[in-house]
Amino acid sequence: MMPPILVLTLFIFAFGLVVGSFLNVCISRMPRNESVVFPPSHCPLCKYRIRWFDNIPLLSYLWLRGRCRGCGAHISLQYPLVELLNGLLTLALFWRFGLSLSFLALFLFCGALVVITFIDIEHQIIPDEISLPGIVIGFIFSFFLPWQTWLGSLVGILLGGGSLLLVASCYQWLTGKEGMGGGDIKLLAMMGAFLGWKAVPFIIFASSLVGSVVGIAMMLILKKDSKLAIPFGPYLAFGAVLYIFYGGQLIQWYLHVGSAVRG
Structure with a gap:
């Protein structure tokens, strides 16, 4: 059986990855003034609705070899990069502050910085x-x-x-x-x-x-x-x-x- 601290660490990292997946939606849609909630995640080219098993952070990208299941179009490396970056940031904040209000505040803050960084790089806004x-x-x-x-x-x-x-x-x-x-x-x-x-x-x-x-x-x-x-x-x-x-x-x-x- 894994030690409780290791289980919690893996959970925190996985949580950061999942939130990173949502941050990708924000990065993609906010510059176009689109809703970050509706419609569900889909391929921007063929409009194929991404199923849950194709939307697992990091793993799905590797399993699909960076290609859309619907049309085979290349999926930008930005998606796993944002997920990994947010996962690592979340883990680092947990190690630094533990499960505390400081962790929550800086988790939200750093998530906002990730979105801002990638939007500013691509759109300069x-x-x-x-x-x-x-x-x-x-x-x-x-x-x-x-x-x-x-x-x-x-x-x-x-x-x-x-x-x-x-x-x-x-x-x-x-x-x-x-x-x-x-x-x-x-x-x-x-x-x-x-x-x-x-x-x-x-x-x-x-x-x-x-x-x-x-x-x-x-x-x-x-x-x-x-x-x-x-x-x-x-x-x-x-x-x-x-x-x-x-x-x-x-x-x-x-x-x-x-x-x-x-x-």
Whole structure:
């Protein structure tokens, strides 16, 4: 008989996979303003209604070899990737926070980030249907979370949205062009609502650093000029997840290194 903790761990991972399957529906339908509930899952080409045995996260994709049972069309690798990513994130949150209110709050938060990341990569938009309710939900959670306060969440909303709004306004004033969409501003406000104001500078720094490195690498590889449009939402999401798991340690390390250099 398997130990209870192993059974619970497998259940949490499987639960994350199942929710990841639903996140795929959101990623596919939300940009087209379609319902995420009706109609049931189907092939976008032949409209074949996907049966339950063809909709088992990860396993069905492998069993069908990435093909639709109805027409044989290729199924995007995005589907198992999103399922696996959400499963691993759910498992990591469980290991970090256990079955707690913090786990529930950050499970919802990270699920929203997964949807936002893949939609922004493909369509370069961040749905208001996720970020705006996310701001409200994050603020409500702040009244109950042990590591968060309502004031810290409120300041996080203002600092998160206000800082990017200031950057976007300055960039547009200097260049006459829009350099950052409103979706990024509302996304960072949602991050501030869930994680508090202390997370905002870390997320901005981490996302800007990683985004700059990846952006320069892409321009060199693709040999395109600086006008290459790169969505910023995925980098903000990366910075937020990095803060959840390693923010405290990285900040302490930075302060320690800084004091050592000054000393």
